[in-house]
Amino acid sequence: MESSALTPKADSQLAVQPTLKGRLSYLGRLLWRDQSGVIGLFMFSLVMLAATLAPLIAAQDPLAQQLSNSKMPPAWQTGGSWDHLFGTDSLGRDMFSRTIYGARVSLTVGFFGVLIATVLGMVIGSIAGYFGGRIDALIMGPISLILSMPYLLFVVFIAAILGRSLLNVILIFGITDSPIFARVTRGEVLRIRESAYVESAISAGARWGRIIFDHIVPNLIGPLITLATFEMSAMIFYEAGLGFLGLSVPPSVPSWGNMLAEGRKYLSSNPWLTTFPGLAIMFTSMGMNLAGDWLRDVLDPRLRRSRK
Amino acid sequence: MLRYFVSKLALSILLLIGVLALSFFMLRVTGDPVSLMLPREASPEEVAAFREVMGFNRPLGVQFWDFITGAAVGDFGNSLHYGSPALPMVLQRLPATVELASVGLLMAVIVGIPLGLAGGLNPGSVLDSIGRFFGLLGQSTPNFWLGLILILVFAVRLRWFPAFGRDEPKSVILPAFVLGLAVSSQILRMTRSTVLEVRGEDYIRTAQSKGLHPRTIYLKHVLRNVTIPLVSVIGVQFGYMLGGSIYIETIYAWPGMGQLLQQAIGWRDFPLVQALAVFTSVVVLALNLVTDLAYTLLDPRIRYGK
């Protein structure tokens, strides 16, 4: 007698949850099929490595000024030297080091900004979605307000007021970006709250704490991770933009935005001052966008897809 | 439908009041608005005089009320730098920004929609891959950086376009292109995903079961359903461009509202910054309202529904 397991149909009510091993192997197949996701993750890891291992990779001190060596072109051009792979800036600081160290600022801003935005957004959105009614309206009012305003303008406005510091930048992004997370969280909470799954749990007497942890949180993880990836990429952009306007971290700190602001002054004479930080931003952003796209494909439809 | 529109209008006005409140309180978030606007070396007498002139020594409630009522009639006080009313300075810059955003949107639509359609209709094809790669580039390239690079290549080295200003008709090309690039990638993605979504809908299968010509299905059934959400997206993107042109205008010395914002910040001219923030928000909110209206007219479910 064959003993093949009697697997229930995937979309029947009694479907068994897929095993972890099953999920992982599925992930593996997806990665293989959609190599762009792998490429994105790889690119992003490179940037992370660069930021973490900066002191080991960058031979020169990014802050060390050497006016005698200022504005040297990259190593492969005439006048360049292999001591300064990407050349130097107007104050003689090594461009390669500054580019590598710039990753630190960008990733720090991105990571902590997104962290704050996620936590804040999750809390606000969960409360709004879970309790509904007037509380929901009260919370979503200002949220809609912030979401429909010209974002960049107000970020610039606030940054101009608060002054240049890493903390300010992180806080600004964290707080101003939380509405997006709040809205997504609220949507998910509402959807799950109305689902038969939760209704039956409630009628079976489950306490709301359990409901939140067992049902709501697992369903939130997917969309939030995807969103976090994209928002982190956006924050890196915004930080660079603010730096470009002179509103981000103080000018001595090597950030890609600061470097671009400076490079602008010497655009036609020393174009490399602009090229490298720009390419660095592009590289990071592309990696994150690719990874984010892949994550979205993996995490979202998986949860709701019905197999035929 | 009228009720829908009126409720949206009411919501917009509420949002506007919120924007005003936000602008008002942002200046006071560090405690003393005077410290923002005067240089640190200012003497105590200058500070006191300034505070008097600006009315900062009055109760907060009074200041707020004056601010709101003033804003309602377009009075945002005087620009510190120019010494004349702030709002007219902003209005003067409006046409340039609108021109920039419009040309940028046109470029974005011309590139984004066809590529998105091609991608949605033939996912996995070469054209789709090209489109998606282009979309990725557009999304990942910081526009202020690209602006600089394009100036270097096209204005300085090739001399095809002017690098600064708004003097010739073709001055708008480079800045509009850069501004429109990120938007085009958004439009491309939206179009592509909407096409894919619509194609998977049951009513398309019904259309097929009728034996209709593929072209009929595409034009009459697919495309019309794709257009409606797309209108929304385009409207929103236009709003982003109007409100987010600061980098491009700065780099290209384009005499629009964005450049004025950057200058005003440099001058610590916060009344002007406030006027800009509020006015831009008004424009964006109005645009959202118009987009909503267009959406309402296009989608019969809303137009004839409850």
Next chain:
Amino acid sequence: MSPILEVRDLVTKFYTLDGVVNAVNGVSFSLEEGETLAIVGESGSGKSVSMMSLLGLIPSPPGRIEGGQALFHGVHGTCDLLKLSTKELNEVRGGQIGFVFQDPQTSLNPILKIGDQISETLVRHLDMNQSQARARTMDLLGEVGIPDPQLRYNNYPFEFSGGMRQRVMIAIAVACNPQIVIADEPTTALDVTIQNQVVNLFKQLRDKLGIAIIWVTHDLGVVAGLAERVLVYYGGRVVESALVDDLYEHPAHPYTLGLLKALPRLDARESRRLVSIEGTPPDLLTPLRHCPFAWRCTHVFERCWQAIPPLYPVEANHRTACFYNLEKDIVRDD
């Protein structure tokens, strides 16, 4: 009466990330002119997929029709539906074979007028111009029982109730006087009270226009008053085919027996618990080399696990794919 549709060994598979789903595993049947054939089976038994395969309505990745033929003896001659080009298929779809889908909510284009959605098929197949098509559509709306056609022509789907939308779908399907109408669970998504009306509508149209109907359902209860012959599907195969009365009175397949027992009956004398068939349908991912019903069958024995039972004749027009002879309560000995 001659057959109007002959399907032989239809095989359709779906290539998904989870593996290959063997949705239809060799289905054969024939349909006579003007006959009403019911196809009964659970969700996932392959009934809808096999019907949609006939008209090429399976999304093509990931689905693929991998075998068989579907000979359609239409007024313009005989052809194999599975081998037609898209252009040729489009002549058949709507014009000679109509399709009514399950969910009237999603099967109509929400932004087009109802009348337009009917007229377009008239313009396409009967070469009418706009005003002729419009006039004919008004007639059709009347025939399917939609009051006030003049007004309703210009309405949008959201302004109709579920039952009325389904009537519109039916109007679309019969508009060009097709020879066959395939109805895929047309009443499943409707209220019970409306279901009856829709079934009656079908009967009226059938009697009036002489259309052959294939009625797909999971509900054996609906079949009785409507169909002449029934096919029972399980695991992507036909496991029993019989005339309606024969099926109800002496079902030959254990699955059919189970389905009949599971029907709640108004005339049951004692109150009894609803009977259900133990177990769940097979996962179509693993290709089976034994009877698909073996796990759930109360009459299962060793032979059932060794081969797939072919269709055995039971009586005239009655066949079953089972190694066990239910009526005589012994195993078949061929």
